[in-house]
Amino acid sequence: MAAGHFGKTSDIKTQFTVRDGTYRQASRPSFDRIPRSPSNALRIPPIRASFLNLKGAASSSSVQERILFNIGRDLFFYPFPGLDKQVDVTRPLDKRVYKGTYPTCHDFNLMTRSWESVQLIIGFSTGPVQLMNPIRREVLRLFNEQTLIDKTQAMCIKWVQSTEAEFLVAHRSGYMYLYNAELPCSSHPPHYAVTKQSGDVIVSHNKSKGKNPVCRWRISQTGINQFEFSPNLKLVAFASQDGFLRVVNYETYEVVGQMKMYFGGLLCLAWSPDGLYIAVGGEMDVIVIWSVVDRQPVAQGEAHRSWVNVIRFDSYLYGHAGRRLSVWNDDGGGGGGGGGGSGDEDRDEGDEEEAVNHDGLLQPVKYRLGSVGQDAHLVLWDLFEEDLISGGVSSKSRSLLRAARQLSLHGRSFRTPTTVAAAAVANHIEAGNEELTVTATADSSSSNRVDGEDGSDSSGLVTLTASVMQELNAVSPLVNKRVSSDYVTDLIFREECAVIVSQDGAIRFWARPKCTDSIDAASDEGKQQDQPRTLAEQAGSNGRDDSPPGTVV
Structure with missing residues (x-):
């Protein structure tokens, strides 16, 4: 997409107000002036960021977090002091410059991290994988070096969190490989023996024992754009260029569900914090919510004007942190957390009305979802229980949900269809069962899927045609704001902020409502002592370049 398609720079927002308060773009830390190596702008892969929280800090004053990101041929590793301090961009903890290839994806090993050492795996545009320790600036091993x-290009790379030495690499070829960091690679092209075939997925193991790769997964005839493990690490979902979402049991290699976009590739996916739903986005410019319980799509949202590059659930507003947003229809409006005045020009009108149903009852937000894409926009979505009920039984289920809220006002408990299904599927997966056949309705004793009536075939595959999309629950965006001068390549939700990365190299930190006051105070205090300096001034202050030498692959 050409730069002119993004509109005027003045359209870029630096704050917006939603139900839980006002989000503001923090001025610090800033990574805007990082010196970079010359690169072909047309070949630069998407810029991605990874955060690392170290264990065993030397003292309470030590900066325990690190941030790593790739820009062109460069890979940068910096301390991350939080939102109230600046970072000297001329002094990275480690910087790598690669020749003949580009870093495309990376992941830290959270199982073995310590203050002295951390394992980092990096995938490259030409296929190799590098294992290194950025704290000690050591390259430990190369995989697929020849x-x-x-x-083909490494598209997505992740450590297997249930182990300390295994990691997975997905490629543009449609294959995914399992490596063991402690094993060497074969000196010749590996030979495989088929172990399991389930639908389109074929898993084969290396005939050479004790050599990498341990096994190979054939997922698609086209590239794998992203894969993600479920929260309990038993299922893995794949988003591929052929438009398929495939969900596979990682232990048995069985395909337990799949869905196909009507046209275009599927570029991104995310699991809900409780593992009950998967959100996807791609070249159809829409987001779709897929139910793991029903094995079918239940909702869709239209807001982006171009491809959706990244989609994430905000687990700090639901799930792991145990917090839930809620809006109450009273005379005081609907603010759930304050932080923004009624005169804010970026407030989205109608937020309160959308959050309360036609009965005027309490409507808790079940999930907060964020998506970014080629249109340089950030879109936030609030998903309610009513949005996640499949269309065929929505009438009675919606009535039950309204009754549940009414009873909750009088302090009485009520098990809604969704909560019953949630408990059932959690127990089902924990028991190690492969098939997920629990129905998320209280008024039907059979599966909601009827062959031919919902776009599915006899195998349960649902193709999102125009008619199927019209039958899904339509989700309205909570916020749709332009936040960058270039298309956005990464979105990360943290406890204190949301991190937005764009292809021009900008990394923006959006402070959450509870942090905005402290950020403003810190900004005022540091104006005198943190005056911006040019890179030439910063380099001249010490008379030398302390950046570590690059590594050539």
Whole structure:
């Protein structure tokens, strides 16, 4: 997309107000002036960021967090002091410059991290994978160095969190490989023996024991854009360029569900914090919510004007942190957390009305979802229980949900269809069962899927045609704001902020409502002592360049 398609720079927002308060773009830390190596702008892969929280800090005053990101041929590793301090961009903890290839994806090993050492895996545009320790600036091992395993770009790379040494790499070829960091690669192209085939997924193991890769997954005839493990690490979901969402049991290799976009590739996905739903986005410019319980789509949202690059659930507003947003229809409006005045020009009108149903009852937000894309916009979505009920039984289920809220006002408990299904599927997965056949309705004793009536075939595959999309629950965006001068490549929700990364190299930190006051105070206090300096002034202050030398792959 050309830069002119993004509109005027003045359209870029620096704050917006939603139900839980006002989000503001923090002025610090800033990574805007990082010196970079020359790169071909047309070949630069998407810029991604990873955060690392170290264990065993030397003292309470030590900066325990790190941030790592790739820009062109460079890979940067910096301390992350939080939102109230600046970072000297001329002094990274480590910087790598690669020749002949670009870093495309990376992931930290959270199982073995410590103050002295951390394992980082990096995938490259030409296929190799590097294992290194950025704290000690050591390259530990190279995998697929001669591209005998796969010659295509590494698209997504992740450590297997249930182990300390295994990691997965997905490639543009449609294959995903399991590596063991302690094993060497074969000196010749590996040979495989098929272990399991389930639908389109074929899993094969390396015939050479004790060599990498341990096994190979054939997921798609086209590239794998992203894969993610479920919160309990038993299922893995794949978003591929052929438009498919595939959900596979990681232990048995069985395909337990799949869905296909009507056209275009599927670029991104995210699991809900409780593992009951998967949100996807891609080249159809819409987001779709897929139910793990029903194995079918239940909702869709239209807001983006171009491809959706990244989608994330905000687990700090629901799930792990145990917090839930709620809006009450009273004379005081609907603010759930304050932080923004009624005169804010960026307030989205109608937020309160959308959050309360036609009966005027309490409507808790079940999930907060964020998406970013090629249109340089950030879109936030609040999902309610009513949005996640499949269309065929929505009438009675919606009535039950309204009754549940009414009873909750009088201090009485009520098990809604969704909560019953949630408990059932959690127990089902924990028991190790492969098939998920629990129905998320209280008025039907059979599955909601009827062949031919909902776009599904005899195998349960649902294709999102125009008619199927019209039958899904329509979700309205909570916020739709332009936040960048270039298309957005990454979105990360943290406890204190949301991190937005764009292809021009800008990394923006949006402070949550509870942090905005402290950020403003810190900004005022540091104006005198943190006057911005040019890179030439910063370099001249010490008379030398302290950036570590680059590594050539």
